[in-house]
Amino acid sequence: MNKFMEFLENILLPIADKLNNNRYLTALRDGFMVALPFIIFGSIFVVLANLPFLDRLIGEEAFATYQNALAPASESTLSLMGLFVIVGIGYKLTQRYGLEAIYGGTVAIASFLILTPQVLEGVAGAIPAVSLGAEGMFLGIVTAFVSAELYRFFTQKNWTIKMPAGVPDQVSKSFSALIPVALTLSIFLVLRIVFSFTPFDTIQNFIYTLIQEPLTALGSGLPATIIAVLLIQVFWFFGLHGQIIINSVFDPIWYALNNENLQAFQAGQEIPNVVTKQFIDTFLVGMGGTGMTLAVIILILIIGRSRQMKELGKLGAPASIFNVNEPIIFGLPIVMNPLSLIPWILAPVVVTIITYFAMSTGIVPKPAGIIVPWTTPPLLSGFLATGNAWQGAVLQAFNLVVVMIIWWPFLKIIDKSYYENEKKSSN
Incomplete structure (x- = not known):
């Protein structure tokens, strides 16, 4: 096992070091960290x-x-x-480029909203909430990168309005950002208009049509x-809500x-059947x-060992017991983290x-x-889903051990990387 660990470290840690210095992956990781407090609160x-079975205790009307x-x-x-x-x-x-970061953040969200359909069930000006959450994450990530780069390009070209001396600093910064922001948003508006003349109508439809049709x-x-x-695992790794895509099919x-x-x-x-909705929801997702x-x-x-991992474990554990795992997906993170790719994909397949x-x-x-409520904790859910059979709970426990074994060497490497970075920061 030690030789295997050394082999993985020799391969994965140099890759991780290079990726940690990649401006886009660093921005992606830090962007998820910005969202983490909100994700944990919502979870x-x-x-x-x-809470499972609460509707039976207090009645359906009171539960609603x-x-x-x-x-x-x-x-x-x-x-x-996603926002x-x-x-x-x-x-x-934008901050990494040494520019006014707040405009990089706001131009990213404005660009994304321009691309987002603003009609809901015939009501103009209503944005579907699903487009602003995990379902719109992939498009949002790409939009954030492109819009920030466009803003940087126009700013560094000095296509800005220069205010005279004596004008308050915040006013000067606002006018300085005006042309780069306007040009960036105009490009995304043109992109939206172009897609409106295609069979897909929107970029969102384009993405999901290309993904879903081959699955049918x-x-x-x-x-x-x-x-x-x-x-499901691959889509989630790239920030797409894999279950929404796959489950719809x-x-x-x-x-x-x-x-x-x-x-x-x-x-x-x-x-008659092994593979059913509860096979997926209870013995895979429900863990x-x-x-x-x-x-x-x-x-x-x-x-x-690292402070980051310990705190993440404490924060993520209560929600994870009830099968809510956004804190760990975006806190470790798993999304776009090459160190987590192998166990993230391999463990569910095994x-x-x-x-x-x-x-x-x-x-x-x-x-x-x-149909067992999706928030039912593991072991209990396995018992109920198999018709009150104790073997269902035992199988869930066994599968948890299998997943831990698969993740163990990779999690050790991730933890070691965080621990070394924390030691460097404290020196």
Whole structure:
């Protein structure tokens, strides 16, 4: 194991050092750090608003009132986290160039909003909230980079308005930014107009059409499920909400298979299908969120030495128990972090294969078709999803250990990198 660790360090750490000096990846990482407090706040209230089985304890009407009261906390933060990330990236990249950073952040968000459809169900001027959250993240990241670079280009070309001496500093800065901001936004407006004359109408439709249409040819079964899981992980790594993309294609298939299992379970017949909606939601996503990151949190709390990792583990653990994992996805970070790519993709695929064969061979009962609330903690959710079978909980526990083993060497390297950087900063 030591030789394997040395091998990984010799390969991955030099790459990490080079990437840490890359202005775009640094801005991306720091941009997510700007959004992290809002993400954690929103995640806490998502958990509180969706406590499993609370509707049965207090009644559906009281539960709906309770959820409506807490909804603004997550809707104003977690649901709009794309906006915070975009501002953070634009700000940090512009700051790296030694320019007025606030204009880099604001021109990034304005550019993104220009590209975003502003019609919702026939109502003009209404921006769909989903476009401002994780679903719009990929376009937002690209827009932030391009807009910040355009702003820098126009500013460094001195295409600015020079105010006479004696004008207050903030007024002078505002006029100085006017032409670079106007030119940058004009370019994005032209881009929006161009796409309006295409069959896609918007850039968002262009992105999702190219991604989703090839997926419609896939069906159910283990090979298709592995492909679906793999794509979810890859899309998330690049900042795209993988589940929104993949589930929109596979949910009709998974739900139909789920209903077949439920009918068989209620009739006392043999359950026909292994892969169902609950197979995905309970034994993959329902283990701390996408990528089964509860295992990562546990591992951080066990082996973490760096201050950053320890604090992330403490902050991310409560939400992760209820399968909310934005804090770890954007706090570690996992998005666009080459050190996390291998375990992030490999672990869910391995667990998919293990779970499939455990159920297909009868070691663990197949999902009974029971829809378990998505915030139900692991072990309990596995027990319920398999028709109150203890083997479901044991399988979840085993899979958590598998994920921890896969992540362990990579998390050690990430932690070591953070720890060394913290030592350098303190000297």
